[in-house]
Amino acid sequence: MIKFCHIADCHLGVWNHHPELAGYPEKALQKAVDACIEERVNFVIIAGDFLDTSMPSIETLKAAAVQLSRLKNNDIPVYVVAGSHDYSPSGKTMLSVFSASGLMQNVFKPDWHENKLRLAPTIDKSGTLLIGLPGRTASLEKEYYDNLDKEHLKEILEKNNGLKIFVMHSAISEFKPDFLKNMASIPISSIPGGFDYYANGHVHVNKIFDIGSGKMAFPGPLFSSSFKELEDSNGSFLINAYSVKITCEIKNLDFFNVKKIKIDASDKSIESVENEIELQLKQENFSNTLVLLEIRGILKSGKPSDLNISKIKSLAYGAVAFKVNTNRLETKTMKEIKVIADKENIEDIVIKEHATGSIENEKQIILSMMKVLNTVKKDGETVSAFEDRLIKDAKKVINL
Ligand SMILES: [Mn+2]
Numbered sequence: 570m571i572k573f574c575h576i577a578d579c580h581l582g583v584w585n586h587h588p589e590l591a592g593y594p595e596k597a598l599q600k601a602v603d604a605c606i607e608e609r610v611n612f613v614i615i616a617g618d619f620l621d622t623s624m625p626s627i628e629t630l631k632a633a634a635v636q637l638s639r640l641k642n643n644d645i646p647v648y649v650v651a652g653s654h655d656y657s658p659s660g661k662t663m664l665s666v667f668s669a670s671g672l673m674q675n676v677f678k679p680d681w682h683e684n685k686l687r688l689a690p691t692i693d694k695s696g697t698l699l700i701g702l703p704g705r706t707a708s709l710e711k712e713y714y715d716n717l718d719k720e721h722l723k724e725i726l727e728k729n730n731g732l733k734i735f736v737m738h739s740a741i742s743e744f745k746p747d748f749l750k751n752m753a754s755i756p757i758s759s760i761p762g763g764f765d766y767y768a769n770g771h772v773h774v775n776k777i778f779d780i781g782s783g784k785m786a787f788p789g790p791l792f793s794s795s796f797k798e799l800e801d802s803n804g805s806f807l808i809n810a811y812s813v814k815i816t817c818e819i820k821n822l823d824f825f826n827v828k829k830i831k832i833d834a835s836d837k838s839i840e841s842v843e844n845e846i847e848l849q850l851k852q853e854n855f856s857n858t859l860v861l862l863e864i865r866g867i868l869k870s871g872k873p874s875d876l877n878i879s880k881i882k883s884l885a886y887g888a889v890a891f892k893v894n895t896n897r898l899e900t901k902t903m904k905e906i907k908v909i910a911d912k913e914n915i916e917d918i919v920i921k922e923h924a925t926g927s928i929e930n931e932k933q934i935i936l937s938m939m940k941v942l943n944t945v946k947k948d949g950e951t952v953s954a955f956e957d958r959l960i961k962d963a964k965k966v967i968n969l
Pocket residue numbers: 578580618652654771772773
């Protein structure tokens with residue numbers, strides 16, 4: 570029997586800006602590695618988005634290296650493909666550093682023959698064959714799938730009698746959950762056949778599908794990477810076993826409970842909203858709980874910034890973390906910005922509605938400034954050089 574662990578979307582570093590949750594993705598990785606060692610898996614697959622950014626902090630890299638080393642010391646190989654988050658805009662990824670140091674192996678081994686993409690296999694010592702394709706921003710990997718040399722791939726698969734795994738990081742059109750229906754995706758017809766298991770990621774939902782005679786699994790994020798995801802789960806990964814067929818076991822992480830509280834502020838004053846929150850929070854015990862407080866509606870008087878957030882937060886005593894969401898809290902005087910379906914012209918429409926002077930002139934300045942503010946730090950550019958460049962460009966726009 571072959572046992573393997575399938576992880577995806579670790580997003581190490583994603584919570585670094587949020588002190589209370591900062592260490593959890595790394596803790597989740599540690600838990601998964603614990604399980605891999607305990608269950609003596611043959612190998613581990615990480616199906617993309619191991620890191621949250623292409624330039625993670627030293628602490629994040631160190632935590633990742635510690636866990637990968639534990640696997641290496643236990644003779645458990647780690648097979649990866651990169652996800653959209655692992656790449657810098659110029660296509661570089663920190664995963665290459667881990668690969669070069671022997672802590673993981675990239676199973677995306679491209680070999681272009683004219684316009685056809687051939688993929689070389691990686692054979693694990695269990696006899697398992699692994700072939701991978703990475704994910705790119707906005708499903709740019711589609712061209713990989715469209716140009717795959719399927720005949721060549723078929724020959725490789727026919728030569729191997731063991732377990733065959735395809736490692737990928739792409740949403741599948743037919744398998745997308747409803748709330749992601751606008752996410753770029755690859756149709757099933759583009760996915761190469763003949764594999765027993767498709768180790769997928771990218772879609773942050775835990776789900777397993779039948780595909781051909783095999784299975785395609787999405788393990789969900791190892792640790793949820795947003796408050797929205799945390800409402801459903803702390804995180805999860807899969808431990809799978811194969812003898813004649815694959816059986817999947819979902820391992821759910823349970824660091825803490827999540828409690829969502831909704832307050833309807835419609836037609837209420839700030840004071841009465843605060844009183845209502847206080848009353849509700851006082852009744853609860855928040856130990857080992859993440860509290861997500863959502864205040865929404867149109868206030869009778871006052872504005873969202875009048876809310877005493879620090880006082881409210883102090884009421885959730887003992888909570889792991891406390892998140893107050895006022896995105897849907899409005900005042901009567903706030904100008905309503907209509908949701909415009911046409912994304913292409915959304916800037917034009919909003920500028921036209923809110924510009925005060927000569928529209929053409931203001932529009933040019935605003936659009937140029939938006940372009941400047943969209944600038945991305947170049948690989949190797951220092952923060953101060955990047956800031957200097959940004960300020961210089963911004964000054965040009967407003968003729969300073
Ligand atoms: Mn992801």
